[in-house]
Amino acid sequence: MSDIFEKVKAIVIEQLGVEADEVRMEASFEDLNADSLDIVELVMALEEEFDIEIPDEDAEKIKTIGQAVDYIKQNK
């Protein structure tokens, strides 16, 4: 779990250009100033990193870092 979180964190820092301490489980992508295109890109990067496919219907429900980590844990 923490392993997945660390990987997600690294991707979020890289994609959104935010500071490491801002990326907490409860932080929403909105809090991190991600616009809709940023989120599309983020989902693409997560799909690549974890070798999974996140359908659009599921991607729309992922609003926070914690939800992304949980989703990856359940679908990996």
Added chain:
Amino acid sequence: MGVDQPVVLVTGASRGIGRAIALAFAKAGYKVGVNYVGSTEKAQAVVAEIGAMGGQAVLLQGDIASASQVDGLMQQLMTAFGRIDVLVNNAGVTRDNLVMRLKEEDWQTVVDTNLKGAFLCSKAASKVMMKQRYGRIINISSVVGQMGNAGQANYAAAKAGLLGLTKSLARELASRNITVNAVAPGFIQTDMTDKLSDDAVAALTKGIPLNRLGQPEDVAQVVLFLASSAADYITGQTINVDGGMIMA
């Protein structure tokens, strides 16, 4: 763009304007994806011609109105060249008739290839371009999309639709250094216009201030310009290549 030999994908590149665009890019040093759907021999001839001038090209058969075929040909392009710098949405068909006689399937075929095809190719290419933080998408529209044309409601609607797609996509992708523009050719000498009678051509020419039809190369040079770094600050625009038919 940081690469010696950028990569362009031209849809509908086996003949007419698409062929001229593919050859112009090859001449300018691009690696070229030559997409076609039915004219295998003509498409092969384009690839051979590019090879003969010392360029690189890959043949990409596929119907751009089909999402799965678009994904397939985009994958082939990635396997061959590893990136896509420029997408030229050129593929187009006509099924002319007066609206009152226009069959639903002829409406659908034209909209599917000319408009939906551009959407599907743009969607697939923009995923790669976003990661590259670089891309150029150029849609080949038509003056018919701006002024309408009796007997071509389907074609005109699809070509006008391309202009809306161009502007929306330009806004969506601008922050990722991807520009999206359209070129609107007027009457260009191709198989599509060779079908017209001499009288029809004479009547059309009267409406063209430069008093002649254009050549496919006239369009290709503007597409090449929009793909070049000289056009880095241009996005969401339509450039007419029509001998002055339309002056906005």
